[in-house]
Amino acid sequence: MNKIGMSRKDFIKNSAISFAGLALSPAAAACPSTKVAVDEKYAPSTSYTIKNVRLETGFEYDGKNVISTKTALFSIAIDDGKIKGIGPNDPGAHAMDAHGMLMLPAFKDMHIHLDKTFYGQKWQAVRPRSGGVKGMIALEQQTMPDLLKNSTFKAEKIIELLQSKGSAFARSHVNIEPTSKLQSLKNLQKAIENKKKVFGVELVAFPQHGVYYTDSIPYLKEAAKMDIDFIGGLDPYSIDGAIEKTIDFTVQLALDNNKGIDIHLHESGESGIKTVEYLIEKVNENPTLKGKTFLSHCFVLGKLERKKEEEIAEKLAGAQIGIISTIPFGGLVMPIPTLIKRGVNVMSGNDSIVDHWNTFGSGSMLQKANLAAQLYGYSSEFGLSRMLKLATAGPLPLDDKGVQQWPKVGDVANLVFLEASCSAEAVSRISNAKSLIYRGNVVY
Numbered sequence: 165m166n167k168i169g170m171s172r173k174d175f176i177k178n179s180a181i182s183f184a185g186l187a188l189s190p191a192a193a194a195c196p197s198t199k200v201a202v203d204e205k206y207a208p209s210t211s212y213t214i215k216n217v218r219l220e221t222g223f224e225y226d227g228k229n230v231i232s233t234k235t236a237l238f239s240i241a242i243d244d245g246k247i248k249g250i251g252p253n254d255p256g257a258h259a260m261d262a263h264g265m266l267m268l269p270a271f272k273d274m275h276i277h278l279d280k281t282f283y284g285q286k287w288q289a290v291r292p293r294s295g296g297v298k299g300m301i302a303l304e305q306q307t308m309p310d311l312l313k314n315s316t317f318k319a320e321k322i323i324e325l326l327q328s329k330g331s332a333f334a335r336s337h338v339n340i341e342p343t344s345k346l347q348s349l350k351n352l353q354k355a356i357e358n359k360k361k362v363f364g365v366e367l368v369a370f371p372q373h374g375v376y377y378t379d380s381i382p383y384l385k386e387a388a389k390m391d392i393d394f395i396g397g398l399d400p401y402s403i404d405g406a407i408e409k410t411i412d413f414t415v416q417l418a419l420d421n422n423k424g425i426d427i428h429l430h431e432s433g434e435s436g437i438k439t440v441e442y443l444i445e446k447v448n449e450n451p452t453l454k455g456k457t458f459l460s461h462c463f464v465l466g467k468l469e470r471k472k473e474e475e476i477a478e479k480l481a482g483a484q485i486g487i488i489s490t491i492p493f494g495g496l497v498m499p500i501p502t503l504i505k506r507g508v509n510v511m512s513g514n515d516s517i518v519d520h521w522n523t524f525g526s527g528s529m530l531q532k533a534n535l536a537a538q539l540y541g542y543s544s545e546f547g548l549s550r551m552l553k554l555a556t557a558g559p560l561p562l563d564d565k566g567v568q569q570w571p572k573v574g575d576v577a578n579l580v581f582l583e584a585s586c587s588a589e590a591v592s593r594i595s596n597a598k599s600l601i602y603r604g605n606v607v608y
């Protein structure tokens with residue numbers, strides 16, 4: 165079934181009827197309380213129950229080593245977009261049937277550019293480029309007007325791709341610069357509105373062409389008053405020529421508008437580390453930014469000597485500044501294990517699925533967790549299960565001691581159902597997502 169080629173309405177309709185994963189038993193189909201979303205009339209207050217849901221319940225040990233993950237089948241009641249009950253399984257119940265699939269928190273892509281993708285149109289590899297990021301800015305100044313002609317459509321297509329891989333949420337950067345002004349944001353907001361029942365998005369107002377390098381300030385100020393969540397940034401030193409001036413502006417705009425911060429930092433030399441240290445200083449001076457300030461990529465962390473790496477990781481954790489990494493591999497290895505060990509909030513994203521920057525995003529957050537597990541040698545049952553946090557942006561069914569910590573009654577029902585026996589297998593095999601629920605709405 166080609167979900168991507170369908171309209172949204174057809175997609176939801178077909179999904180609900182044919183329903184690859186969760187299935188309505190014949191008896192349940194006649195029962196109005198177990199109806200799933202089939203059209204626009206669907207109300208979020210709908211309640212239903214899912215039986216034969218596999219949840220992780222603990223680890224099995226051989227001495228000190230985790231050798232497998234224990235699971236059991238449960239019955240999950242959903243009401244008003246939340247988990248209302250977690251009870252013993254009743255295979256004979258009139259309910260939707262998860263057929264023993266593993267239920268996990270729906271995945272989250274925490275760094276993507278939904279506004280300027282080629283996805284949904286003709287395949288296009290990246291072209292030879294010159295002039296670094298500034299060369300790409302010059303290219304975008306030529307190509308953005310064309311890209312924006314159908315960017316709402318393409319954003320919807322890419323959201324459908326993310327959904328098909330088990331994600332129900334994304335943090336999207338959106339270009340705010342003098343070429344597209346606020347148009348990229350407005351086009352993306354239309355896509356978000358069209359998908360709001362089945363997918364969640366938070367937005368970063370992203371000065372892709374620099375804050376000062378091209379005068380983006382008036383547009384950033386306007387965007388900050390619109391429905392966005394974070395003020396973005398891009399390599400303050402190499403693009404704007406000033407670390408303090410650009411970071412000061414970004415911090416002030418975030419404070420004035422009660423937003424978070426998420427800055428693209430590719431600079432890997434001295435300017436990169438100075439930017440990190442200056443941002444840490446500013447966040448410590450303005451504690452309301454703690455927990456809502458992030459550095460995306462932050463490649464400089466992969467270039468530090470061991471001692472400095474540990475020191476910076478500790479400072480980032482202290483200032484509650486998160487790192488969002490695409491898990492790059494090749495010449496640069498990000499110190500993700502050190503960051504996690506020191507308590508830094510590490511999250512991941514596809515960044516580009518297919519655009520003029522990169523074409524290697526698959527849309528799968530489970531693949532990112534798998535890449536990290538391979539890259540850092542997390543091959544044990546325990547190690548694999550821990551890497552799931554890169555797909556879920558945090559929550560894990562079991563804590564490090566094997567105590568069940570998810571799901572809990574009252575949690576928002578953002579759920580993915582996989583053909584896997586446990587998290588470790590899902591990460592290792594990049595298991596298929598068979599069903600997805602967003603705020604209680606059955607997506608497929």
Ligand SMILES: [Zn+2]
Binds near residue numbers: 275276
């Ligand atoms: Zn990016």
